[in-house]
Amino acid sequence: MIQIKSLIKRFGDFVAVDGLQLEVKPGDIVGFLGPNGAGKSTTMKMITGFLPPSSGEILIDGESLAKAPINIKKKIGYLPEGAPAYADMTVLQFLHFIAQVRGFKGKEKNQRIKDVVEKVELQQVLNRPIENLSKGFKRRVGLAQAIIHDPLILILDEPTDGLDPNQKHQVRKLIQNLSKDKIVIISTHILEEVTAVCNRAVIIANGKKVFDGTPKELQQSSQFHNAVTIEFEGDKPDISQLKLAPGVTEIIERDSHTVSVIGHESYESLFPQIMDLVHLQGWHIKAMYNEVGQLDDVFRSLTKEEAA
Ligand SMILES: Nc1ncnc2c1ncn2[C@@H]1O[C@H](COP(=O)(O)OP(=O)(O)OP(=O)(O)O)[C@@H](O)[C@H]1O
Secondary structure, eight states, rough: OOEEEEEEETTTEEEEEEEEEEEEEETTTEEOOSTTSHHHHHHHHTTSSOOSSSSEEETTEEEEEEOOOOHHTTTTEEEOOOOOTTTSBBBBHHHHHHHHHTOOOOHHHHHHHHHHHHHOOOGGGSSSSSGGHHHHHHHHHHHHHHHTTTEEEEESSSSTTTTHHHHHHHHHHHHHHOOOOTTTEOOOOOHHHHHHHOEEEEEEETEEEEEEEOOHHHHHHTTTTOOOOEESSSSSOHHHHHHHSEEEEEEEEETTEEEEEEEEOOSSOOOHHHHHHHHTTTOOOEEEEEEOOOOHHHHHHHHHHHHO
């Protein structure tokens, strides 16, 4: 369990992390979200012990990170932003080096390397210098070094940044397969990544926590949750009748041929009555669907409020 209490980080007069409180339990896969400069990397660096807090406390399994850093660091795997590694080493040399630093010797060291190479699928590039690898393989090498000691806590700073869709999928699958009894904290700018991989979403803005809940709760707090969106064939017709339908509270024009109909919360779904109206009016539509919620919409409103 990670307990973060009143965590503050100042750089001169600038407050990058501003009184953060957070508890993360085993089994939590936390998507750590926030705009550029929100304080995500700084927080992650403090949890991994790379950066000392200005004030506040981080406890890992009840132990203070400030008082027992070496003991605690053994429990943590960290993939820093951009996954830096020693570029002129081959993948195998680098993994031997990391395994040694982590205190493994002889047979156990070789077994750890073999396991991690299989898990992250590095077999085909083992003898290539890291600097010559594609971004996707570099990121996998970064992941391999982060998990070689089978840590209880995995901190991944933008693990899929810059990867192509196939590589993103592979890295996400890997994270999901890892995480049964572990704590995983992933910072990302990709909101869909949170619904794909995480069971908890934490959003920070200006160093402060502005949301903490499940990805579903995040979607449900969107103004578009349960809205019915209609895509018309061509430009939208006169839709004044829509506003008069029972339960409709608002019509939001998304573009020249798309509208979202927002209903009162007491209405579970507006879909049947909007469908009837579409037929009655003879409107030509391309598609009509219930929205689960727009993550970018929630993200913008939460992080703008804080910035304002
Ligand atoms: N060593 C430092 N010295 C001064 N300011 C710093 C330092 N490290 C970070 N900052 C500032 O602290 C703020 C938070 O930075 P941080 O890297 O934690 O943000 P982030 O949420 O990870 O952003 P991004 O999504 O862009 O990676 C930024 O304004 C950054 O410029």
